[in-house]
Amino acid sequence: MSRSDARGSRGSSRGWQVATWAVALALGVFGLAMFGGGVYLMTLGGSWYYGLAGAGSVLSAVLLMMQRRSALYLFAVIWSLTVVWALWEVGLDWWGLVPRLVAMTVILLLILTLSPALRRPA
Structure with a gap:
């Protein structure tokens, strides 16, 4: 491998x-906002989903900053539970599902795009 090839792969990395x-960073900010709003909603007797999903998103963001593959696995679990919660809450109503699933699906797709850069556990 030539020096320019080595530099190119480092730049890509x-x-x-x-x-x-x-x-x-974006996921962390999103997760903190969701967690804060979710805790407030819990104090009013509302759904625990936002607080729990926000906390999981913040943890996933921390793992992502550490470039751990477990960030992908954790967020996939959060996304799966989000789908279950959304279906339980609004059923198959398309317009009810869209606001509950779009943001989390976009985040999952971004993390999946980054998955080649994430380290596997030892």
């Missing part, structure tokens, strides 16, 4: 790292 950090 750096690009993945920056993208991973950007998604992790």
Whole structure:
């Protein structure tokens, strides 16, 4: 491998790292907002979903910053439980499902896109 090839692969790795950090930061902010609103909703006697999903999203963001593959697995569980919760809450009403699933699905797709850069457990 020539020196320019080595530098190119390092630059590519750096690009993945920056993208991973950007998604992790956005997910962390999103998760904190969801967690805060969810805790408030819980105090009013409302759904626990937002607080729990927000806490899981923050944990997933931390794992993503550490470039751990477990961030993907955790968020996939959160997304799956979100689908179950959304179906339980509104049934098969398309317009009721859209606001409950779109953001979480976009985040899952972003994390899946980053999955080649995430480290597998030892």
